[in-house]
Amino acid sequence: MSNGRFGIHGGQYIPETLMNAVLELEEAYNHYKNDPEFNRELTELLNEYAGRPSRLYYARRMTADLGGAKIYLKREDLNHTGAHKINNVLGQVLLAKKMGKTRVIAETGAGQHGVATATAAALMDMECEVFMGKEDTERQALNVYRMRLLGAQVHAVTSGTATLKDAVSETMREWTNRIADTHYVLGSCMGPHPFPTIVRDFQSVISKEIKEQMLEKEGRLPDAVLACVGGGSNAIGAFYNFIGDPSVRLIGCEAAGRGVKTPETAATIATGSLGIFHGMKSYFCQDQYGQIAPVYSISAGLDYPGIGPEHAWLHDTGRAEYVAITDDEAVNAFEYLSRTEGIIPAIESAHAVAYAMTLAPQMGKDKILVINISGRGDKDCVAIARYRGEDLHE
């Protein structure tokens, strides 16, 4: 079996046409990840351009209102482009540049990863093409405009369910067309090796900072870290440096959509089974014949039928817990955090806020909980207003 296994998960289940590309990427990554010059450039981009380190903010009013654990918010929403996605993208585009690539391609769901990729491509003078499900281009028209404004070409994907999974499939197909000058900037900790490892490493800055900031503020580690999970990149970033600290509970919050007992769900751990798709062995929402299920969530960023292989392994070993949060609970949390702390979270991140609202009151006042606010919620306002029966016109 190939490298890049997390327990039984992971691997490289991709067409032969792409094998040399991922082997070349692995070799380049193994070289540059230990290259002081690469790391100096990346740190400078993260700090000076993206605005890192992001704040670890004590949510005083939320803590008082829920009456249990002390709640901190890791403010990835304050990064340039408004989400954690930029951490990975700056790393991958810089790596692609060092590899001599002149063009990047990417999939996007809600558009956050596409916007981040278009941003990094503009900054580093690379050609950029983004593949986005046609349904998502309509739901997130503003992000399509932002990508074009940044100089990217956006392709509306009409195959399959015309959402995130189809955007990933189409980007993989495009990569098999043109490999020599092109890097595929995969947006989550999924796909064939070495992507799950590369994305995790570039996102692990989140837990590295949480750890340092928490030790500085509280002199100890948190008792729980919560993050939303679609493919799982912000969650693996928030978990990674705590995996070796057994006192820290790691909790991933999946999108249950209209409920895990309905077909309109995207909760992979709760409803999926072991499979092989998009280059990896992991858990997927699928039928008994292995046909991938059309999943649903109010959150376009969590609307994916699989989960990254490292999460699948953290689930198998019990090191991390995964809970499912419905649209209703997420929308309530979206409104709650806005009113209570004056912070509008992305609807994706609101899934983690929702579980914190359940968990914090069950924990003692001497306990500490961290929620990774992976992105900001401006992009979601029209959709949430519609969910509440209000039609906004921009």
Added chain:
Amino acid sequence: MSNIAKAFEKGKVFIPFVTCGDPDLETTAAVVRAMAAAGADLIELGIPFSDPTAEGPVIQEANVRALSGGVTTDKIFDLVRDLRRDVTVPMVFMTYANVVFSYGSERFISTAAEIGMDGLILPDLPFEEKKEFAPLCAQYGLDLVSLIAPTSEGRISMIAKEAQGFVYCVSSMGVTGVRGSITTDVGAMVRLVKAANPGIPCAVGFGISTPEQAAAMTRVSDGAIVGSAIVKLCAQYGRESAPHVAEYVRQMKAAVSAVNS
């Protein structure tokens, strides 16, 4: 010697592909019988997958038509049982790793062998992941066909040495689909295969649709594989596809056979 190896013993081969259940399994049965009667040397039966990442639009759409018609792996096994009452041409399944894995790898592979399938082609199973299915294929006597691509270069020798049945040479970059011209030096790919494993046949697929292309590819290899051009006929003629596919296979087989002489 496997049935697939025997098919290549007689000379240059023509290998047509069909997506099972497009638009229904009765049509597929008629199309496969028509292909066999028209001289197909080996037939690829595509088991549809919801998200076929190596396919272009033509076969993607065939998969959608087949799945929305309710076709399943079990129904395709029944189709093969029926075909094997009279069709003796070697047949291989072409599908994706998850279709085999989710059925239960051993259950899938043992059933496929038992009902008379000869091999398995999985475009998302590169050399590095072969162990997922290769031991079971060996145990039950199914050839697990390896693919090589224009980007394979230094990998060809390693892949060819362990190849079974035949080596599927992917002629072009990108996904399946009809192409105006094929620019890859396929002959050089085939020579690398033969240098590493002189006994293994090589058939070329991806992008071939005309008798001229099939002849050109067959001059530098052992055979030609055609998928999208046939699936297009099935899309055009629906339940009436069989005679049209038969006529097409006859032309292609003639073009390939002419290379023998």
